[in-house]
Amino acid sequence: MSSLVATPMSARRTALIGGLMVAAGPLSISLYGPALPTIVAELGTTDAVGKLSLAVYFAAFALAQLVCGPLSDSLGRRKVAVLFFSLYVVGSVVVALGGSVEALLSGRVLQGIGVSVGVALSRAMVRDQFTGAESIRILTLINLILTVAPAIAPTLGSAILLVGSWHLLFLVMAGYGLLLMGLISVAARETHPEAARMPLSPQTIVRNYGLLLSDGRFMLPALVLALSFGGFYGFAALLPFILIDEIGLNTFQFAMVMLIQTGAFISGNVLAGYAARRLSGLNMVRVGLVLIALAGLGFGIAPRLLPGEALAVMVPVALWMLSLAFIGPSTTAAAMADFGGIAGAAGALTGVFQVGGGFVGSTLASIAFATASGALTTLMPIMAALTIAVALVRRVSARGRAASPPET
Incomplete structure (x- = not known):
């Protein structure tokens, strides 16, 4: 008999499965990064097309969240997760077996x-x-698992290229997708029971997203998430230009210095x-805000006081991380706390805010300032203050909601 309460998984199992699911995103970026110049050369195309393969991936990643979240509110989490990861596997195989720009771009869209x-769905x-x-605590554990993927993926990608071509990288991604499909099918329990599911219709989807976008209980934490991660993506776009072009680090030194961010x-x-x-x-958020305030001040002051010093840049980076x-986990939990009935839509929209904040932050950092160092010392304090x-x-x-008398 259907129930409004599903049989729960343990916190550890939820974190492990959720972390491995989320890790597919950065893994699919970082793993093929070392091969991008080779891919561009072999396909006889330009660096612009290589960058486009990243752009279409990000666009598909961001927009598809708006679909998979409501689908899971209607059909259940496990079924939708397996369906979408099957598209990821297909996209990986399309790139691996294809030998054209069209195969690369279409496969990357499917992967995204x-x-x-x-x-x-992890959220x-x-x-x-x-x-x-x-x-x-569980969202924090998911984040911890997530950090492993971008940390090891470039090294793993380089090692794979020593024994095979770039096509093998995408077969490895396909294998990871199949592993996730098996893990979800065997080890994950359905956390969204049939009796709690929402009808699937365009009107329902639009109404649910309208509810979230018009409610401060969702919007304010989601904006904090977008701004804080927007700052991260902003300085991530600037660091290669500052550390290599302006400060003068070589590639190896840059890689070593970036361990400060990961660590x-x-x-x-x-x-x-x-x-x-x-x-x-x-x-938890208060602690984070103190740290981001220190990071914003550090970005505004340290590079000006100590120009040419890598640590003057990386200490504020470390504070921001x-x-x-x-x-991140606290604001995500707060944004979703009052929307358990549409948790799929709420989880999807927090993801869109996070990715959207990253897009805005990286775009502003790249085009709105004359120099990378000028962007770093100006934009990052503004993002921290916002x-x-x-x-x-x-x-x-x-506080205002808590002080207001309940409606009768």
Whole structure:
């Protein structure tokens, strides 16, 4: 008999499956990065087409979340996850077996559509089963698992290229997709029971997204998420130009210095995992806001005081990465907390805000300033200040709701 309550998975199993699902996204970017020049040369095309293969992937990734979330609210999480990862496998095979620009671009679109399910449904699966501090702790564990993929993928991709061609990289991605499909089918439980599902219609989807976009309980945490990650993608787009072109690091030195960023995010997630057992979501965000304020000040001051010094750039980067570990899970949980009935749509829209913030941040960093260092020292303090301002508005709004008498 159908029930409004599904048989839950353990926190550890939810985090492991969710983390492996989300990791498909960055894995599919970082794994083939070392092969991109070879792909461009072999296909007889230009660097612009190589960059386009990234752009279409990101666009499909962002937009498909708006579809897979409501689908899972109607059809269930497991079925939709398996369906979308099957598209990912098909896209990977299309690129691996194809030898044309058309195959590369169409396959990357299918891959982007497929991996969109990882972000949206991992968050929905957490919201289906957990709330409050427990949900924050699980989302933090998912983030920790997620950091492993972009950290090891470039090295793994380079190692694969030593034993095979770039086609093998996409066969490895296809294998990972098949592994996820098997894992979801065998180890994951359906967290969204039939009795709780929403009817699938364009009107319902539009109404649910309209509800989320018009409700401050969702929008304010989602904007904090977008702004904080927008800053991250902003400086991520600038760092190669600043560290290599302006400061003068070689490729190896750049790779070593970037370990500061990866190490800070991993350390932040470990610390946030421990802190989530002792601090409320509000206090987790407060810690994150203090860190992002220090990062914004650091970006505004340190590179000006110590021009040409890599640490003057990387210390603020490390502080920002630490802040994301505290802000990300807490604001994601807060945005979804009151929307359990449409957790798929809410999880998808938080993903769109996160990716959209990254697009805006990286675009502004790339085109709105004359120099990379000028963008870093100006845009990052602004992004930090906006993040803090929206978080304060959210706090005032929450107090206002708490003080208002209930409707009768």
